[in-house]
Amino acid sequence: MKKLIALLLCLVMVLSLAACGGNGDTNQPGGDQPGTGDQPGTGDQPGTGDQPSTGDQPSTGDQPSTGDQPSTPEVPEDTGRYVYKTSMSSMPANWNPHTYQDADNAVPLDYITDSLYTMVFNDELHPKEGFEPFEGYVIIPAMAAEMPVDVTESVKAEHPEFGIPDSATSSYAWSVKLRDDLKFDDGTPITAQTFVDSFMRLLNPEAANYRAADYYEGSYAIANAKEYALSGQPTLTSFAAMGTTYDEYIAGGGDASKVAVDMANFWAVTGPDGIHGFGYITDDTMVRDPAVAEGEDEAYVSAKYLWDNYLGPNGAYAGTGYDTAYAGIIEVPYEAGYDYSNVGLYVSGDNELTFVFRNAMEGFFLTTYAMSTQYLVNPALYDSCLTTTETPGGVAYSSTFCTSVDTSYSYGPYKVSDFQTDKQMHFVKNDNWYGWNYDGYNYVHPEDGETYHMYQTTEIDIQNVSEAATSKQMFFAGQLMTYGLQADDYDQYLNSSYTYRTPAETVYFFLFNGYERAIENREAAEDFDQTTTDIEMQLVESFRRAVAVSIDRNLMAQTVSPARSGGFALLGNLYIYDPDNILYYRDTDQAKQVLVDFYSMDLADYNNDLDAAVAAITGYDPETAKVLFDQAFQEGLEKGYITDNDNDGISDQTVTMSYAMSGEVSDFFEKTFEFLNTSVNKAAEGTGFEGKFQIVPSAPRGSTGWADYVRNGQDDTQMAGWSGSVVDPFGITESSWTNSASAYWGRWFDASADMMTINIEGKDITMSMRQWAQCLNGTMVTVDGVDYNFGYLQTDTENRLTILAAIEKELLLQYLFFPVMENGGVSMLSQQVYYVVEEYNAMMGRGGIAYMRYNFNEDEWAEYVASQGGVLNYA
């Protein structure tokens, strides 16, 4: 027996030594810097955002497109099993590309779909002039066989129905030759007709598909897609859009019975039918205004009431511009039965598609955004999943497409192999994807110089993990690839070699409440003690400015959220105004001048060096703050907002701002309030507001409800922000900043009435801030009989930058808010994998799953984790 035990022990020792030796020579994770957590926030998700879409190309020789690509060395075959293991706190339930509405449901599409063109890092195989390898990107054909060809002239001549402007000679119509080897995962061939059939299904007016709007509205709209998708639907066209007024409309023989009020955008209530946002001016059906307390004046309003009291000829807003912006005509502009043959996507030749756009389009935006074909579906499978249901409203279309393995499809690198509702999702390689044999997806590794094919990952596994604590344990046990650091982790892991910072585009700004009517109502409430508390001081600009210069932005970020950085302007550092050449807005002189002007920097102090002046900005100016607080104190006394009955030179009231909480007060918010209150009160020392400023959290308002509380003036502040497309800094001016319906300050700052004069090419042009924003984004605006359009491809980029900077500066100088922090995330990446690119690239991220490489395959990884005792060290 003793001999047997001794023999077994020897065997164990030999095996152990062998195992140790194996680990030693391979990819010891410590030395090899792993990739990155290129996702902000929770770390529960793969870095899908920065993953190049799944576009790919065919095999070899017949690869047209990029022409000047060097020939590709042979890529060694790797037969290992590599599983990307990730988690989501909320699992996809329906990834139908025509109907999905949120980011969770879009996650599978990153793996199972593809595109006509795709972005890859520039390297030896995809060179880009002026850029070092992996610092830029190159657009290559994926499902397309070659780059698009401009056919505007011929299409304009042959197809007048698309309405291409007579003056246009290019950029409106493009033809694309498709690859011949495109297939769905079930082997069904994909042809040009498949794209058209899919697009027709997307726009089907009876289906009311959510994603249809992506293709018929906005800058990238397909010609006449809107006419087809909305045929038979009533819409409200404002008098402003018609270029008229109510009086002119009636005088011109207009039908008064068609006139309606845009209740949703004017008063933030739904229309009388509870569905549409508008109501006829004769309709006196009362609807509830959630912004006003029950029993108070205007707790209920009707379209007739709003018209009679505000927007009509005898209303308070007659002639202000509101009356034309928020009232108009209800019509059915697109008659039912509109023929699809008028829509600008059609088969134009042998496996060739032609796109006709409503606006001119070229370069980066053409190939990546405008030619997005995520609507592509397998028509036979799609139709088999459709059902119609008899409803109180008539007939509703429903579809089980993409709700299970059987009803899912793929034309991308992976396909769904397992799905359990609210539990898990598993993907395996789609063997029918042409991209596995496409040389365009080869790249030269920046470290070892070897040529690899993208997508080393062979399987993707998504588990539902809701709790951060569980995610963390699973990550340290080697069962997840990423983990988004929580505040408690910063001390231990912020400086780990496995930790990666990922900047984000959102700049958070601290809001002030300027809604005078709401403030007065709140102060008049019975439970409001005006002898000790004040909220009216927010209406005094000097007070707002004083608070704005009391905060050291970078110190605040370090104190309350080290993953983020100080924020100084409305647009952050990630925004790119020229994606073709990767040029950043904040690097322009116009943008730097905005910062210098807003923070009152004297260039002379920095030898007229803009960069030096910008680098010196902290946002913190205690001396100016004291002057402004003193000024505000006097103004507050004069206006009766505050009192000083004991004549001690200090306000009797504490200025108390209610912070609209979405949920419970977390550690982050406690730190934030502490920092803000301390900073402002310190800056106010020796002034009339010494110790008289505080921010207090509200009751939880819900994840979306808080914004309404701020817009309605029921709460005073939030650290809010917007994230737009990082390659379109211009768009956010129209969609958010100057849009009274979505801007937090829309109820008390009217961008339509704020006139701005900007010098464009030596000529002073004056129009409202809203109009500047609109014409910056392609809307023709007429001023003094002259038409202006400063949209994409309509004017020189320098002019667009000048306008963008002017709007940003004008808004900042209103002191409706002040920027404080720029968003960012910190996450850790598993020792099992790494990205070939360390530095975050605003266009490409870190390459996503396409550029992810593995230090260990699955078997090796299991052995490695076991050898570490089941818990890995990431410190």
Next chain:
Amino acid sequence: MFKYALQRIVYMFFVFMIITVMCFVLIRMLPLPQLPPEDVHSLQIQMRREQLGYNKPYLVQFWYFIRNIFTKWDWGLSETLYPGREVWSVFVEKLPATMIVNLYSILWTIPVGIALGIWAALKKNTWIDYTISTLTMVVISVPSFVYAFLIQYILCYKLQWFPFLMKGGTDYFSWAMFKSIVPPILALSFGVIAGFCRTTRAELTEVLTSEFMLLARTKGLTKTQATVRHALRNCFVVIVPGIFGEFIGILGGSLIIERIFSIPGVGGLTLNAINGPDYNIFMLSTCFYTAIGLAAGLVVDISYGFIDPRIRMGSKK
């Protein structure tokens, strides 16, 4: 008894319908999510809502709802949580995961809880009683999600005895599945054990000091015979409804435990349906639990008569 049961069933139907109508109207009275101003998708959402008839009178909507159930057993389609899917199939798919975890939990917790309660009562005012009673109070005072996190940390992370999450798939009676649900079973069990232990101890302690127990002993029964035949039977009038309650709770699920261990069950389904809002999911889950609750009430009431012959439901004498 039969007449009484029949009468109760008729009443149940009326109560069920009243609750159904109330819930149908109340959920629709909640304002639908406001459409993002000037969002290009808003019009598509408006068109969809109109198609679904959300702007039609409640009575019209209710007629379609009730007609489809009675004629086609069609509970409608999910609109926001599981778009396009039949809500009945979603519910039926998710119910087993909840049931299996809860079933395993109560199968061992009820006997253990009652046994501990009996032991504490029989050893009243001894160190055994004090220990059990103190632990019971401590366990009851701590919410189950605290145990869940502790169990996950110690048993799954540190000791690596069990997986972090419930296993995927529908092989509910496989060894791998059982092993994966041991942590949530444990997390759910402590509170149940403590509850039954406390109730049993309190009831049994009282019964053991009754005069009829003294009579039982004086007529010659052993302590065990007197306890099992007389004391326990009296206690069960209180304990049995609790057991029924636990079995009904099998269908309910725990929101937080299911979140922590990734159990794809029905815990939180109703809450999510309200937040959605997803009218059809809400109505199905509400109707289901209302029906189960009403039926359980009837069963419990009838069970009293079997446990204690002195109780006769529906008897006028």
